[in-house]
């Protein structure tokens with residue numbers, strides 16, 4: 546029998562959204578519900594989600610500006626409400642109170658729908674006694690902490706690294722160095738499992754880690770718009786991950802479990 550692909554690995558880090566939990570599905574359903582409940586008259590929820598996606602693609606270009614980024618790190622509220630303000634402006638019905646209600650309803654509806662994928666708990670339970678496990682997730686401190694609480698997974702991890710708490714996020718190399726120090730593991734003995742080539746896989750390869758790229762069929766952001774591409778492509782000249790998987794259970798034999 547050939548030896549497992551990740552024979553020497555001692556620590557396994559996971560991305561959270563769309564790797565362990567179905568974030569985009571929850572976000573899409575939460576948006577629809579928010580616009581059904583609180584959206585302006587004369588527009589279907591579908592119309593409003595399309596306008597939200599358009600506004601999102603525009604806003605994304607500005608969020609890394611220091612003015613927005615410093616707010617975004619602490620709490621999801623300011624950028625989420627601004628996003629709703631811009632969506633209502635796109636619809637020609639700017640309304641500050643409605644923007645606040647939409648933001649609040651969207652967050653609540655999204656959080657109530659967050660679920661781990663069917664394979665996640667079995668994999669975490671199998672790996673926990675044998676490996677140091679960690680989580681590296683981008684996003685505001687409050688939103689990401691709430692997600693971890695809602696999903697009930699905190700106790701699985703020796704290290705949880707959140708962009709909002711660190712003041713920096715993936716794909717920065719320094720994030721991966723922090724993670725190595727937290728679990729006291731050499732890069733070549735550390736595995737990263739994530740769904741984004743650009744944010745998870747490429748920087749982990751550059752950090753000298755082993756990598757498994759998970760590509761799930763549900764991995765389509767609401768901002769992709771109609772006919773949006775289902776899977777993120779790897780740039781032609783970019784390095785390959787050690788493994789591409791569709792389900793986390795595929796990791797177990799690779800880790801000798």
Ligand SMILES: [Mg+2]
Pocket residue numbers: 560561562563564739740741
């Ligand atoms: Mg992700």
